[in-house]
Amino acid sequence: MSFEPKILGIACNWCTYTGADLAGTTRLHYPQNVRVVRVMCSSRINPSFIFRAFQLGADGVLIGGCHPGDCHYNTGNLYARRRLATTKKILEFAGLEPGRLRVEWISASEGNKFAEVVEEFTMQIKNLGPQSKLKIQQ
Amino acid sequence: MTDFKKIEENLKTEAGRLLKEGLVTVVLSYGKGFDENHPMPYAAKTIADVENIVFNQYCNYNMARYLVRYPQGTKIAIAVKAADSRAVIQLIQEEKVKRENLVILGIPVQGMKNPKTGEVIDSKTTCGLYNPVLYDILLGEEVHGQKNALPYEVLAEYEAMDKDARWEFWEKELNKCIRCYACRKACPMCYCDPCFIDQSKPKWADKAPQSPGNMMYHLTRFHHLAGRCIDCGECSRACPVDIPLYLFHKKVAKECEEMFNQKAGMSIEDKPVLVDFRVEDSDKILE
Numbered sequence: 001m002s003f004e005p006k007i008l009g010i011a012c013n014w015c016t017y018t019g020a021d022l023a024g025t026t027r028l029h030y031p032q033n034v035r036v037v038r039v040m041c042s043s044r045i046n047p048s049f050i051f052r053a054f055q056l057g058a059d060g061v062l063i064g065g066c067h068p069g070d071c072h073y074n075t076g077n078l079y080a081r082r083r084l085a086t087t088k089k090i091l092e093f094a095g096l097e098p099g100r101l102r103v104e105w106i107s108a109s110e111g112n113k114f115a116e117v118v119e120e121f122t123m124q125i126k127n128l129g130p131q132s133k134l135k136i137q138q
Numbered sequence: 139m140t141d142f143k144k145i146e147e148n149l150k151t152e153a154g155r156l157l158k159e160g161l162v163t164v165v166l167s168y169g170k171g172f173d174e175n176h177p178m179p180y181a182a183k184t185i186a187d188v189e190n191i192v193f194n195q196y197c198n199y200n201m202a203r204y205l206v207r208y209p210q211g212t213k214i215a216i217a218v219k220a221a222d223s224r225a226v227i228q229l230i231q232e233e234k235v236k237r238e239n240l241v242i243l244g245i246p247v248q249g250m251k252n253p254k255t256g257e258v259i260d261s262k263t264t265c266g267l268y269n270p271v272l273y274d275i276l277l278g279e280e281v282h283g284q285k286n287a288l289p290y291e292v293l294a295e296y297e298a299m300d301k302d303a304r305w306e307f308w309e310k311e312l313n314k315c316i317r318c319y320a321c322r323k324a325c326p327m328c329y330c331d332p333c334f335i336d337q338s339k340p341k342w343a344d345k346a347p348q349s350p351g352n353m354m355y356h357l358t359r360f361h362h363l364a365g366r367c368i369d370c371g372e373c374s375r376a377c378p379v380d381i382p383l384y385l386f387h388k389k390v391a392k393e394c395e396e397m398f399n400q401k402a403g404m405s406i407e408d409k410p411v412l413v414d415f416r417v418e419d420s421d422k423i424l425e
Contacts, residue, residue: 047361048334048342048354055350069417078415082398085423086364086412089393090357093296093386095305103424133305136350 005059005125009036009118010045014072015107016064022111030115031122034062042066042103043076047087050101054134060100060125062118067105077105097128140247140278146193148277149217152243154188156215162241166204167217168197175253179204193217193245196253200370202226202326205235215241217277219250221370223270224403225326228368231403231410234329244273246280252375265289265369271404289369290392296385308386309349312356314379317347321383322359324376327366334358360386365394365411368403397423 011017017038023030039045042065050061063084065077084103092098102124104117153165169180169190177192179199201216202225208214214235218226226242229235246269252259266289268281296304319335322328334342335355343354367387374384395401398411398419 048358051354051357052342055354068419068421075415078417078419079413081419081421081424082412082415085397086390086394087361088424089397090360090364090386090390092301093304093389094308094357095301095303097301105421133309134350134353 003126003130005033005122005130006057007034007060007062007122007125008053008058009034009062009064010049011036011038011064012042012066012077013038013040015066015070016104016114018108019064019106019110019114022108023114026111028111028115030118033122033125034118041071041073041076042080043073043083045080045084047083050087051134054096054100054131055136057135059128059131060102060121062121063101063103064106064114065103067107070107096131096133099124099128100131140249140281142194145245145247145278146191149193149243149245150188150191152275152277153182153191153215154185156241157182157185157188162213162215164208164212165191165215165217166201167191167243168193168199168201195249195251198250198252198259198372198375200225200324200326200372202229203324203372205229205326206329210236211239213239213241215243217243217245218270218273219245219247220267220270221264221368222326223272224265224267224368225370226403227272227406228327228366228403228410230406231408232366237406241275242270242273244270244276246270246276246278248281254375259371264371272406290388293385293389293392296389311381312352313349314381315347315352315356316379317345317352317355318378320376320378321373324372325363326370326372327363327368328359330362334362356383356386360390363387364390365398365400366402367391
């Protein structure tokens with residue numbers, strides 16, 4: 001059986017989640033591996049969410065926010081950018097593949113981009129294989 | 139070489155004067171331990187206490203740790219070495235203490251030693267500075283003409299490692315952790331109450347000293363100290379099982395410095411990098 005990765009998607013309410021909605025309403029096909037959780041802003045994302053997701057068996061984490069400058073709360077994603085960049089560096093130095101965490105800015109009108117990003121990211125995670133380092137072994 | 143006796147004398151004189159004139163209510167410095175190699179953090183509150191103050195090459199505790207334990211507004215004098223002064227600056231940036239409530243006694247020092255191993259810690263586990271960044275009164279002569287220790291030199295070996303080897307290394311090291319939280323207790327920047335690991339709603343990680351919980355605790359702690367760690371190395375010296383935590387903190391500090399062009403605790407005008415942003419930050423940092 002081929003490996004079907006589990007991907008946690010965390011999407012900002014105002015842009016990426018609406019973008020994902022648009023991808024749905026325009027009947028775009030994209031892999032079903034991503035489970036999307038909606039948050040109010042990308043800066044709502046506590047880095048511990050990401051560590052915890054990996055521990056609970058996620059193979060990849062995809063984070064979506066508004067384009068810098070377009071944040072509904074003006075500056076949220078600018079904080080998030082710094083924070084998530086740091087998270088990525090920490091995962092990398094701990095020995096996890098940095099490619100397992102991806103941050104994308106997807107606006108509400110970019111349903112196409114959402115589908116493309118999910119497709120691309122799923123392929124990438126498939127190539128990386130299952131994430132077993134941080135995963136809690138039962 | 140630093141004249142430790144002279145610094146001790148100066149420290150006693152200044153502490154005595156400050157307490158006598160009533161400028162401060164407490165002087166944070168070092169006191170006698172059970173032997174000369176193990177001095178203790180010491181808070182002198184009366185003029186009689188001043189006699190107990192010592193300073194020698196094993197006084198590597200970061201006294202900035204104790205600043206946040208006093209109520210806001212307490213007048214405090216604190217003895218700081220180079221890294222400690224950066225911790226004080228960082229605490230001022232984070233508004234945990236006010237500059238006007240502090241009298242900072244700067245100690246330029248070279249040749250501090252780790253009491254456990256006896257090795258000199260200047261460049262390996264500390265920020266590579268010898269002179270305090272911020273002080274009111276300097277208690278010795280500034281160290282000059284010294285070859286600049288490169289604080290990030292020790293990282294090269296680990297950065298060159300293959301990622302799987304690095305994972306194995308950290309898993310092995312962090313598996314040793316017995317969750318005594320000495321790193322948290324020793325860290326001047328760890329003042330959250332309650333700490334995320336003590337929370338039960340949400341319960342972020344298991345409290346049992348086993349790998350998943352250890353990973354969660356340490357990774358999150360590295361993240362919480364990103365851009366704030368001032369590289370005093372106290373966490374790794376406090377660690378009873380000798381986990382080289384300073385390596386990870388150094389790495390994160392290095393990355394933050396490269397990404398955001400700001401070093402933690404160098405100026406009281408700065409803001410900690412992760413509660414700040416620039417519109418012109420590049421998306422490249424996310425790659």
